[in-house]
Amino acid sequence: MTPDVRDGARGRPSRGAPARALDGTAERPGDQAVGxxxxxxxxxxxxxxxxxxxxxxxxxxxxxxxxxxxxxxxxxxxxxxxxxxxxxxxxxxxxxxxxxxxxxxxxxxxxxxxxxxxxxxxxxxxxxxxxxxxxxxxxxxxxxxxxxxxxxxxxxxxxxxxxxxxxxxxxxxxxxxxxxxxxxxxxxxxxxxxxxxxxxxxxxxxxxxxxxxxxxxxxxxxxxxxxxxxxxWDRSPFGYLKVLGAALERVVLEDGLIWTYVTRLDRAAYGLPYAEVEAIIDVVRRTDEAEVAVVLKEDDLGAWQVSTRSKGAVDMAAICAALGGGGHRSAAGFTSHESVEATMDNIRALLPRKA
CATH class of the missing domain: 3.90.1640.10 (inorganic pyrophosphatase (n-terminal core))
Structure with missing residues (x-):
């Protein structure tokens, strides 16, 4: 299947009064890229x-x-x-x-x-x-x-x-x-x-x-x-706190990068579904000393679902795309079938070198 060619024309306004940009011009959802x-x-x-x-x-x-x-x-x-x-x-x-x-x-x-x-x-x-x-x-x-x-x-x-x-x-x-x-x-x-x-x-x-x-x-x-x-954001089962604690015990800070991982066994000990550990990245990424945060989460089939965050200086979408995933500059991810160590080595190899 091939994508539709977009003509770049501006989209129609939504029903009712159109949204306005700060300069007073119309600024409508979908205007910028969809013809x-x-x-x-x-x-x-x-x-x-x-x-x-x-x-x-x-x-x-x-x-x-x-x-x-x-x-x-x-x-x-x-x-x-x-x-x-x-x-x-x-x-x-x-x-x-x-x-x-x-x-x-x-x-x-x-x-x-x-x-x-x-x-x-x-x-x-x-x-x-x-x-x-x-x-x-x-x-x-x-x-x-x-x-x-x-x-x-x-x-x-x-x-x-x-x-x-x-x-x-x-x-x-x-x-x-x-x-x-x-x-x-x-x-x-x-x-x-x-x-x-x-x-x-x-x-x-x-x-x-x-x-x-x-x-x-x-x-x-x-x-x-x-x-x-x-x-x-304000609800979680008790088991999430225990799994979060295990992830924070393993956390590593190295040269502007902070990372940790969560295994299937961590979750199984508290009957915690995979979806419940998504928010761990939002705790880890707060670290002042790190520009990039990474959390590897083992899913029920044994693959590592990798979440990454950047504070803006590093394009994580490009890095994750190179590893088979994608996302946004400051928030992206990919799936890895390698070990935790090999996965982290792959990420490190793509991070920009400090002068």
């Missing part, structure tokens, strides 16, 4: 479809699952048959995201259409990130890729890809408005979860004026931002 040719094709396909199959990346975060469910809810309200999934072998919504509305749209990969007429993917930069559903995407008639990762490989037949967007949720909101849909509290809750997840609660450099303006539109629906924040 009208791509948007027109997507809208035509969705309107003609009886069923739309939605998918997001494996081990979904708030942006992936939230964007997918928001669009799914709107499509269902338009009378479309909607099926949504993600391609994990163990199909389970991460505990932190179980508050999101619309989860009755979800089906396990085994029940997903084998050859979808129209498939829309969310927050997946590569075909491999779809996991088990990569096979379904390969057999789909049309695959719309909605993503904001600079490392996106351009898979699919139509690309709605904007590396300048703060989150895939920004593009999901644009799709909803272009389809003539609106925001209710359930849809806004899903989109808000995506926006705050990928902006780090509006702390990351991806936080723009338009990101705050989008947040204002979502909050205006009546959603409870305090409850969403508590679900996403």
């Amino acid at each position: 009208e040719t791509a948007w027109t094709r997507v809208l035509s396909l969705v309107r003609q479809a009886d069923e739309v199959a939605l998918a997001c990346h494996v081990s979904p975060d708030g942006d992936a699952l939230g964007s997918m469910l928001a669009v799914g809810l709107v499509l269902r309200s338009m009378g479309k048959r909607v099926v949504a999934s993600f391609g994990d072998r163990t199909f389970s919504v991460p505990r932190l995201l179980r508050f999101l509305p619309g989860q009755d749209l979800l089906v396990p990969p085994a029940d997903y259409p084998a050859e979808p007429a129209l498939m829309i993917t969310f927050d997946s930069s590569t075909l491999d990130r779809l996991g088990l559903l990569a096979v379904n995407a390969g057999k789909a008639r049309e695959v719309v890729v909605m993503d904001h990762h600079p490392s996106n490989t351009g898979f699919g037949t139509i690309g709605i890809i904007d590396p300048g967007a703060a989150a895939t949720a920004v593009l999901a909101e644009q799709l909803i408005y272009r389809l003539g849909g609106g925001l209710d509290r359930d849809v806004a809750t899903c989109l808000y979860a995506g926006l705050v997840t990928d902006t780090g609660s509006f702390r990351h450099t991806s936080t723009t004026a338009s990101a705050h303006e989008m947040a204002a539109r979502l909050v205006a629906t009546g959603l409870r931002t305090d409850e969403i924040a508590r679900e996403l």
Whole structure:
């Protein structure tokens, strides 16, 4: 499949008053990188479809699952048959995201259409990130890729890809408005979860004026931002503290790099699912003496899922892309099937040398 050629034209404004940049000019989601040719094709396909199959990346975060469910809810309200999934072998919504509305749209990969007429993917930069559903995407008639990762490989037949967007949720909101849909509290809750997840609660450099303006539109629906924040960041089982302690016991600081790892056995001792250790990187990366933070997490199949963070001086997206992954400059990752030592050696070899 080849990606759609983007004409670079500016996107249409969302329904209602358009967002405004600080200089007073229109600043709309999806404007920067997605041309009208791509948007027109997507809208035509969705309107003609009886069923739309939605998918997001494996081990979904708030942006992936939230964007997918928001669009799914709107499509269902338009009378479309909607099926949504993600391609994990163990199909389970991460505990932190179980508050999101619309989860009755979800089906396990085994029940997903084998050859979808129209498939829309969310927050997946590569075909491999779809996991088990990569096979379904390969057999789909049309695959719309909605993503904001600079490392996106351009898979699919139509690309709605904007590396300048703060989150895939920004593009999901644009799709909803272009389809003539609106925001209710359930849809806004899903989109808000995506926006705050990928902006780090509006702390990351991806936080723009338009990101705050989008947040204002979502909050205006009546959603409870305090409850969403508590679900996403202020809850964890007791076992997480024990596993975090084990990871911090192993932490190593070396020449601007801090790293540690979490094994399957660490988690098994407390019955802790893999998804529960995602936040360890956010503890480790705070270290003043380190520019780069790395956490290796052994998944249930024995592979190492590697999370990396940078404070801005090092492009972790480029490094992770060289190792088969991708992401953003300051937050990226990849999968390693080598040992912890070999994986770290591979990362060190790609880090810039200090003068």
